[in-house]
Amino acid sequence: MLDNLRGMAVFASVVSHGSFSGSARELGITTSAVSQQIRSLENDLGVVLLHRSTRKLSLTEAGASFYEAAKDVVSAAEQGRIKVNQLRDELAGSLRIATTPELGVNRILPALSTWMAAHDDLNIHFLADNTYVDMIDERIDIAIRMSPSVNDSNVNSHPLADVRQVLVASPDYLRQYDKIEKPKDLTAHQLISIDLMKDPNLLELVQTETSKKTRIKMQSRIHTNNIFVATTLAKEGHGLVRLMEMDAKKELDSGELVEVLPDYQLPSFVLYAVTLNREQQPAKITRCLEVLKKYFHAAA
Template identity: 30%
Template sequence: MDRHLALQCFCRVVETGGFAAAARDLNYSPAMVTKYIQHLEECTGSRLLARTTRRMQLTEAGERFYAYCRRVLDDTERTLGAIRAARDELSGRLVLAVPVSLTLTFLKDHLHAFHVAQPGIELELRLADRPVDLVRDGIDIALRGQARLDDSSLVAMPLMVIHRVLAAAPDYWRQQGKPEHPSGLSTHNCLPYLFGSDAMRWHFDGPGGPQTVDIHGNFRTDNSLMLIDAALRGVGVVLAPRVMMRAEIAERRLETALDDWRAEPRQLFAIYPSREHLPARVRTLLNFLKERLASSDG
């Protein structure tokens, strides 16, 4: 039996002066109200109400118990009200797990824009490329760029498509020659991203249909910025998000190759534990990112 409802019943019986009036007030049957009162008397081991055919009054134990019930119910309402108000306020701490390289090259401007727009929210960023446990680590939202998501109880909101391109330094291409087909990458020093689902096997789609290439190289790491830096130094060929190399490509410090072929893209997801009872600060950030990134050229 729901003890909170039992406490409500008892208080309404006392405050309305009778079982029938309390039943009407709570939209319960008189029999249900009677059952709740009997349950409380069994739990306390005391008679709480002295009842006759003409009148009803609290016993000494009933008076003590009524004061207790009133404190519990009033405190519950105050606490629930405060929690509901906090849920709807654009304030409080918002913990966001974000990928290192994509954040430092692209997402940082959007996150700073959100912080400026919502100064009441305490934005806490945790930069890491390894998977995180949202519940265990107290994370509200994780942003992740992946080809696809594993089955999960988490909610995943797609934010944008991340297009990846092949690039290398102009001197590297002059010395090694640009491949005309993905299969030509087998003779190049390719720079794999160790956390990628295609770290040592790159996938493309183009004029000749889908192609998969087993790549080899003498430099690999779990950080895309290090790979791009290696490519700038002429070490080899990098396959990375275009948004992370825009300036380098525009300034011709990196040149793309196989432009007629599309590397398997990534999708940026916002991942969070549940759709239910989202705090306003979480909903606001999700809507902000979805609106801004939907028009981004990834």
């Protein structure tokens, strides 16, 4: 089939130019290669397409009929090439972005909102989930992750921001229960456990001035796999919770939550935009990455 399609394109070019040599110049191949393509096509079809003479070429009846089909095939291929180039070079078509619900609402949508409004030829699909998404299976263009897939040769990771973890609680909770002045005081308190984290009840704290490290295992009776739920539970005084600072920024700014042990630091993370490893990225992906990087750089 592929050879037939190639032969049809060569045949259409020969008829268009009226000669094998003119077609060869257009296609960048030899005249003998053009002649071979036409012979192979005729043998495959079982008909003669061209009358050949030393002075000119002319179409047979079968050739004239076949030429119309060949022109349609070449035209369709050219239209397909144009559409592919448009998707590569223009901000159009589909853009699929995978993120978590928290990052999507608090950061990614604010980062991209103006840009999306300015490019209404883009169809944008947000997949907001806390589970790992296979970028190939789900046809994801950009995934927002807290760690890069450094061992995966299929992807490229683009750092967006350093993200601090914070241990927070509501002011009402802190007034009702024992004071928290040192890491060891945490053992008398309840941690709202977020199951998405590795070892969710184990806290590794570093004293800012001395760099002294302390590991504390807290107790939990409330568990969730959702940051929004964990944040609401903390605001309602059900315990302490460990959050990414960017996820808790609104509550910290409003005073609904306050940082516990501010002189101690939890491990930080890096927020990445992850893309599939391609020789050339479509413009819509490149531009979207630029917008995200600019937003997070300004917010740093």
